[in-house]
Amino acid sequence: MQTGSCHCGNVKFEVDSPVEWGLSCNCSICHRRGSVLAFVPRDKLRLLSPEDATIVYTFNHHAIKHRFCPTCGIHVYGEGQDPKTGAAMAAINLRCLDDFDLDAIEMKQFDGRSL
Numbered sequence: 001m002q003t004g005s006c007h008c009g010n011v012k013f014e015v016d017s018p019v020e021w022g023l024s025c026n027c028s029i030c031h032r033r034g035s036v037l038a039f040v041p042r043d044k045l046r047l048l049s050p051e052d053a054t055i056v057y058t059f060n061h062h063a064i065k066h067r068f069c070p071t072c073g074i075h076v077y078g079e080g081q082d083p084k085t086g087a088a089m090a091a092i093n094l095r096c097l098d099d100f101d102l103d104a105i106e107m108k109q110f111d112g113r114s115l
Helices: 028-033
Strands: 002-005 012-015 021-025 037-041 045-047 055-057 065-068 075-081 088-093 106-110
Touching: 021 028
Parallel strands: 021 106
Antiparallel strands: 002 012, 012 045, 021 037, 037 088, 055 065, 065 075, 075 088
């Protein structure tokens, strides 16, 4: 079980899934925000603060709900569907996890700019 939050602590969550690798994407939003993502089934993400503690931003195909803290502006997680199975997924910003060492996991690159 991993815990995490935005910078100001307004948005808090737990993730009940092992994190074995992180994804760095070069699409227009990921490149600018600098997040490193891990994808988990949506039911493995448990919010410890109300869902309305976040604001939602969508763009392009509006397939992913990018959730941000309205107070500090940190992108905490995103929600969408697995393109292969249609299952609900969450994309956790690994930089928001408490006491998590990014250097201890494999990093994968994704060319989101090409989509």
